[in-house]
Amino acid sequence: TASTLSGGSLKTLEQFIIERESDSPGSTGQFSRLLRDLALAAKVVERDVRKAGLVDIFGETGDVNVQGEVQKKLDLLAHEEFVRALRRGGEVCLIGSEEHAEAIPLQFDDCQGKYIVLFDPLDGSSNVDVNVSIGTIFSIYKVPEDHAGPVSVENALQPGRDQVAAGYIVYGSSTILVYTTGNGVNGFTLDPSIGEFLLSHPNIRTPEMGEMYSINEGNYNSWEPGLKEYIKWMQTEAPEDDPPRPFTTRYIGSFVADFHRNLMKGGVYIYPANARNPSGKLRLMYEANPMAFIIEQAGGIASTGNGRILDVPPEALHQRCPVYIGSPKMVEMAKSFLAGER
Ligand code: AHM
Ligand code: MG
Secondary structure (H helix, E strand, O other), X not given: OHHHHHOOXXXXXXXXXXXXXXXXXXXXXXXXXXXXXXXXHHHHHHHHHHOOOOHHHHHXXXXXXXXOHHHOOHHHHXXXXXXXXXXXXXXXXXXXXXXXXXXXXXXXOOOOOOEEEEEEEEEOHHHHHHOOOEEEEEEEEEOOOOOOOOOOHHHHOOOHHHOOEEEEEEEOOOEEEEEEOOOOEEEEEEEOOOOEEEEEEOOOOOOOOOOEEEOOHHHXXXXXXXXXXXXXXXXXXXXOOOOOEOOEEOOOOOHHHHHHHHHHHOEEEEEOOOOOOEOEOOEHHHHHHHHHHHHHHOOOXXXXXXXXXXXXXOOOOOXXXXXXXXXXXXXXXXXXHHOOOO
């Protein structure tokens, strides 16, 4: 809340991470360093995001950095910033990125790192050009202890329930970093004047029920009947219900931003399977799994419509899966419509 930011109890992300680490005796500090590397990359990306739209101006004035980097597409730039931060840190043996076809090994023969990181460096990047919120999503796994040889993509294909941490950053009207290590969900807002993420949203819980639904309604004709009926139900007037219907549609087209709003206010986000995208559009490893881990930790539900997202067996790094995610009562309701029980 605002009072946490302005009051006497300022806590930086760094302090928070160190406090948590000291809760687990025997830890080597590697995981804390990994989180700090991610937060640092997030600050670099946020700086670049805030300059989006100025690229041409910089180009004209010759005010580009030595590598000419401000002219790069922002999503590729974000990818490179995260890879660079993780490479420097040495805690990670393998990276998977939505912006890169193959998994990226970071250290070869005897990798000392304990972790695998998968991420979507700039989600919703089609929104960059028009000044709409975008974000980064990340997911962290342990390198399996019994792996043989260099860490490979097979080692990264772990079910979402085995994540050790997951988080996202929204570059919105402010920049917020939200993450979980399986012990609740906490949010940190960037204070640009001091360049630190400060604990602003401790122990986030999503409301049991919400009034907002987020779906690309342009695809209506290709939805399965149960989904059509669920959306129709949310649109049908029932003033005596609690909360009263009709509900409200909110759809930004940046999953991170839609997810964050629904997490805080209550709601459901849906990217279903449809004719054009038979497995939906969102990526299991970069989008669905990390958000599923976070929503469950915040008291919500994440379903494919047909089962728990965190239990989907991964087969490929870039695999897609349908997503029904948000307030528990709203997702339960969706499931019962899909199952034809209503
Ligand atoms: P991206 O990772 O290529 O940006 O695509 C994912 C995005 C999500 O952020 C967003 O929710 C969704 O695609 C929007 O898709 P659509 O335009 O089909 O509604
Ligand atoms: Mg994305």
